Amino acid sequence: MDYSLVVAIELLREVAGLILIATGLAIVFGMMRVINIAHGEFIMLGGYTVVLTTKQGVNIWIAILILAPLVVGIFGVVVERLIIRHLYGRIIDSLLATWGLSLFLIGFITVVFGNTVEGVTTPFAAVAIGQYRVSIYTLFLIFAAMAVIASVYLTLRHTKAGLIARATMQNPDMVETLGINSKLVYMATFGVGAAFAGLAGGLLAPISGVVPSMGALLIGKAFITVVTGGTAVVAGTLAASSILGSISQSVTFMFGPVFGDATLLFVALILLRLLPQGITGRIFTRSV
Amino acid sequence: MTRNISRRSMLKGTAAVGAAGALPLMPFAAQAAGEILVGGLHDLSGFIDFAGIPMNQIMLMAIEEINAGGGLLGKKVKGIVYDPQTNMSLYSQYATQLALKDKASVVMGGITSASRETIRPILHRYKTLYFYNTLYEGGVCDRNEISLGTTPAQTVEKLVPYTMGLWGKKVYTIAADYNYGQITAAWVKRYVEQNGGEVVATDFFPLDVTNFGSTISKIQSAKPDMVMSVLVGTGHLGFYNQWAAAGMKKEIPIASTTFGAAGAELEILKPEVANGIITSYGYYPSIDSPANNEWVAKVNKRYPEKTPLLSELSAFTWEGMMIWADAVRTAGSLDRMKLIEVMESGKTYTMPSGECSIDPKTHHAIRDVYIADLKDKTYIIKKKFSQVQPADTQLVCDLEKNPNSNKHYEISLK
Numbered sequence: 001m002d003y004s005l006v007v008a009i010e011l012l013r014e015v016a017g018l019i020l021i022a023t024g025l026a027i028v029f030g031m032m033r034v035i036n037i038a039h040g041e042f043i044m045l046g047g048y049t050v051v052l053t054t055k056q057g058v059n060i061w062i063a064i065l066i067l068a069p070l071v072v073g074i075f076g077v078v079v080e081r082l083i084i085r086h087l088y089g090r091i092i093d094s095l096l097a098t099w100g101l102s103l104f105l106i107g108f109i110t111v112v113f114g115n116t117v118e119g120v121t122t123p124f125a126a127v128a129i130g131q132y133r134v135s136i137y138t139l140f141l142i143f144a145a146m147a148v149i150a151s152v153y154l155t156l157r158h159t160k161a162g163l164i165a166r167a168t169m170q171n172p173d174m175v176e177t178l179g180i181n182s183k184l185v186y187m188a189t190f191g192v193g194a195a196f197a198g199l200a201g202g203l204l205a206p207i208s209g210v211v212p213s214m215g216a217l218l219i220g221k222a223f224i225t226v227v228t229g230g231t232a233v234v235a236g237t238l239a240a241s242s243i244l245g246s247i248s249q250s251v252t253f254m255f256g257p258v259f260g261d262a263t264l265l266f267v268a269l270i271l272l273r274l275l276p277q278g279i280t281g282r283i284f285t286r287s288v
Numbered sequence: 289m290t291r292n293i294s295r296r297s298m299l300k301g302t303a304a305v306g307a308a309g310a311l312p313l314m315p316f317a318a319q320a321a322g323e324i325l326v327g328g329l330h331d332l333s334g335f336i337d338f339a340g341i342p343m344n345q346i347m348l349m350a351i352e353e354i355n356a357g358g359g360l361l362g363k364k365v366k367g368i369v370y371d372p373q374t375n376m377s378l379y380s381q382y383a384t385q386l387a388l389k390d391k392a393s394v395v396m397g398g399i400t401s402a403s404r405e406t407i408r409p410i411l412h413r414y415k416t417l418y419f420y421n422t423l424y425e426g427g428v429c430d431r432n433e434i435s436l437g438t439t440p441a442q443t444v445e446k447l448v449p450y451t452m453g454l455w456g457k458k459v460y461t462i463a464a465d466y467n468y469g470q471i472t473a474a475w476v477k478r479y480v481e482q483n484g485g486e487v488v489a490t491d492f493f494p495l496d497v498t499n500f501g502s503t504i505s506k507i508q509s510a511k512p513d514m515v516m517s518v519l520v521g522t523g524h525l526g527f528y529n530q531w532a533a534a535g536m537k538k539e540i541p542i543a544s545t546t547f548g549a550a551g552a553e554l555e556i557l558k559p560e561v562a563n564g565i566i567t568s569y570g571y572y573p574s575i576d577s578p579a580n581n582e583w584v585a586k587v588n589k590r591y592p593e594k595t596p597l598l599s600e601l602s603a604f605t606w607e608g609m610m611i612w613a614d615a616v617r618t619a620g621s622l623d624r625m626k627l628i629e630v631m632e633s634g635k636t637y638t639m640p641s642g643e644c645s646i647d648p649k650t651h652h653a654i655r656d657v658y659i660a661d662l663k664d665k666t667y668i669i670k671k672k673f674s675q676v677q678p679a680d681t682q683l684v685c686d687l688e689k690n691p692n693s694n695k696h697y698e699i700s701l702k
Contacts, residue, residue, distance in 0.1 A: 006505045013501055114337075117522035119529060121558050126535025132508045135533035138501065206533075208498035208526040209556070213335075217496055252502045257493055258465070260502075 002130025007253060009129075013138050014252075015245035016145030019237055020203055021218050022225035023148050024196030026233045029226050031169045032189060034084055035091055037098040039222055040215025041105040042194050046072045046201025047210035048109060051118045060123050060206075068202030069195040076194020080187045088186065102215065109212040119209040137206060144203055148196065153234045156288045165189050166288070224268045230278020235287035239279045244268060323366045324359075324622065326351060326609070327386035327416075329397030329407060334374025335522065339399055339550035342596030343421065343605045344369060347396055349590045350609035360616045368392060376406045383407035387414035393622050394419065394612050396605060401425065401468055405696055408433055412694050417624050419608035422601050423549060423569070425471040426652075426678065427697040429685035431628060434611070435652045436604040436644075438570040440475035441680035442657050443545050446673050447568035448479040448516075450659050451543040454566075456513025457485035462503060462527070463518035464546075465492035471699060472518045472545055475680070480516075488512050493519065498526040504534050517544040517565075525556060532561040543567070548662070551597030559664045568659045571641040572667040573598040575658065583640040600641075604653075607639045611646070643675065650685045652678035 025039045036042075046068040053063040083101065087094040124136035156162035165185055168175045172182040201210070208214070225244060229236025244264050252260030275282045328347050331340035351367045359365055368390050370382040379398070386392040387410065394417045398404035401424050411418040412432045419434045426439030452459070459480050463469035469492060477487045488510045491503055504527075507515060519527055528547075531537065543566045547553055554562060573584055583606070588595060596602055611631060619626040632648040642656030657676045660667040684697040 003505075003509050006508070007502075010501045010505055017499070117525055117556055119525070119556055119558075121561070122529055122533035124533070126533065128535075132505065133535045133539065134505075135530065135535070137533055207530060209522070209529065211522055214498075217498070249502060253506065256491055257497050257499075257502075 002132050005129055006132045006134060009134055009138060009142070010253070011246045011249045012142045014249035015241050016142045017204070018221060018225050018241035018245045019145040019149055020141070020200040021197075021222045022229070022237050022241060023152060023233070024193045024198075024200065025222045026226045026229065026237045027152070027193035027196065028190060029223070030229070030231050030233050030236060031165070032088075032186065032193070033091060034088070034190070035095040035098065036084075036193075037095060037219065038079075038102040038105060038215075039098075039197055040217070040219035041102045042072050042076065042197035042215075043201035043204070043218055044109065044210060044212065044215045045075060045105070046198030047205040047214065048113065048118070048201075049198065050202040050205045051120055051210050054120050060120065064202040064205070065199070069199040072198025072201070073191045073195030076197075077187055077191040079194070080190040084190060085183065085186065102219075106212050106215070113212070117209040117211045120206050122206040141203060141207075144199075148199070149234060149238055152196075153288065156233065221264070224265070228268050228271050228278055230275075230280035230282075232280035232284060232287045235284040236278055236280040239284070240271075243271070243279075322363050324361070324363050324616075325390055325392045326365055326367050326612075327382075327390065327392035327395040327397070328367055328369040329372055329379065329382055329386070329395060329403075330369075331374045331399055331403070332369075332371035336374060336399055336550070338522075338552035338555075338597070339422075339599075339601055342551070342599070342602040343397070343399070345591060345594075345596040346587070346602040346605045347609060349587065350606045350613075352590070353586075354609070354613050360613055361620065361622070365613075372403065374400075374403075376402060379403045379406045380410060383410040384414070387411055387416040392416060393616075396421065396608055398422070399601070401696075404428070408696070409694065415624055417612070417627060419612065421604040421608045425468045425699075426680040427471075427684060427699045428652075428681065429650065429687065429690075429693040429695050429697060431651060431687045431691050431693065432624075433651060434608065434631060434646060435650075435678075435681075436608050436611075436655075437600060437653075438655070438657060439652065439678050439680050440472050440545070441678060442570065442655070442676045443568040444472060444475045445479055445679070446657055446659060446671075446676070447543055447545060447566070448476060448485075449483045450568075450671060451514055451516075451541075451566055452480065452483055452485050455541050457483075458510075458512040459485055459487050459514055459516050460507050460510055460512035460540075461487055461490040461516045461518065462507075463490065463492050464520035464524065465494045466520075467698065469518045469520060474700075476516050476518070476545075493524065495521045496523050498523045500527040500530050503527070504530060504536065507540065508536070512540060515540055515542045517542055518546055519544075520546050522552070522556070525553060528553075528557055528561050528565075537561075537564065541566070548667075549599060550601050551599040554662075554665050555597070562662055563664065565662050566659065566670075567662070567667075568657060569600045570653075570655050570657055571598075571600040571603040572658055572660050572669060574660070574667045574669060575641065576669075577640075577642065579638055579642075580640040603640055607637070607641065607644065610639070611637055642672070645675075647678060647682070649688055650678055650681040651687060652681050654678065 028036045049068045049071045050063045122137050126133045168182050168185040225240045229240035248260045248264035251263040330344045372378040396419045421436045423437035463473040615627040615630040618630045631646045636645045644655040657673045659671040660669045
């Protein structure tokens, strides 16, 4: 009984991990149709923000929840102004440009901070579940993922900013005629997507540590989750993360991490064969 | 900018590039008269640079030391350092370059088993003496190579009974998923069973795995008396953080044959995460002997800043240099076979790590092995074993019978 609870928590943690790394990409790729290959490096920058600021004595919660999204969000806005805005509607070009950006960021961080793992201590102690012990931070991650999804949903569905963002992505010309500067909306949306990547990096830093090349390990999973999810940011990310995360983590429990990762890819293959537009291309089509 | 690229200029250009590319392979002597060249091939960048940089620093220090003592055979020794960047094609390129172009007298280096198996056959073919100074899974049988690092039969054999005596007989093994991890895990199983214990499970992880949540739950449900970690590399360091975060440090102790092997773990992990992990190596900086105290002082004096992490890898690099220099002096020659014969003669060297000699059958070191507990970034040595044989490699290798062997045996325990 206790053990199944522990396994359930681990499944949720895997789902939460996918939600965290995929949400920013879902906004940038799912909504804006910009293939941001540097998304993994945005996550890495969030992680480095946390490691470097906590070393300077900043409180770890401020570092994770405020500084990491803030720094990467601002960086995202700069990237949008310098690179991305020239490439809207040119998917292949944006892919190449952001790939270059990704290589640059890995190289830059390696040169500045060295190609070694930096870590921060995991905050919180552990909690006992029967005779098992689970890190409270794991529970916190699950909670954080739910909060991220909820905040994106509420913003898109129930605020004016969310409405404008959605409208701009659908028809920028129409939005312009209504007196809204669509360029600013694009810039802000990209910045928000980057900020979520930074938050993900900050939240993951205490668990796995940060290393310049960490983005490469995450980018694949993030894209698979977003593509499998389809165009709806919230429903798609939630559905794809839940299906892929719980299946792959179950297999990890039974056969080890290699098979877990392989199963994730396999399930994504099958889902995309059956639902080429992603889950929300066929089901939940009216959701955000 | 002109954009006229004629066919002819294009051809000229590519021919020049081709010629430049072939240059390193041409055997011409770049060796200045009166200098003895020592090649260094350590990863100075890439994911194990934290191991390679100290090894390189120590190799250069040893060269300075030899020169300060008057050099060898009346000549100065000079180091030629290349950075293979954890890239196997660069390893093979630079090994070829050292052997044929630079005509190095000896080559030190290679860290991962993959890099060693890349350069070992090249140096064997071109008859360039080679020192491999890293702990590894055992099994190399090559008269051209001197392997100074410890093998599982030297460390695991001691660590398993010691920790089982402390903690109990049920062992859970977690290991890196490549040949070193697989082979060492098999040795762990053998020694646990020989000591009347049981390995309840063995899990393997690719080097890029950073999340160990499911494993930590599985270990808890298996309720072992101890965890034996053969995890490798910086990605796997996540395990120790997550283990401590789950509050498991007080519940189940960890022993490891890899933790801190190159020293970096101590820099990266907080003491509260790393304390109490028991390890076994052929060298610890806290060995309290005159030879080691003097050596550690020497290192600190030579590198007051950027002091290299002292570990088995860097200490044995220094020992390799000294054993080679001693052989050159004894033989009075740089002739490779004469040097090998000197080193095979069973001479005992007093080194920072203790007493050490070269086993003529395997060309591996017979050396002292230690067990240590970790407390606040310092190793507290618990036990010393003198003159431990490389028994695993001895199972498969006899260079006295087969002097021309050029092989890495995978020692199968199945």
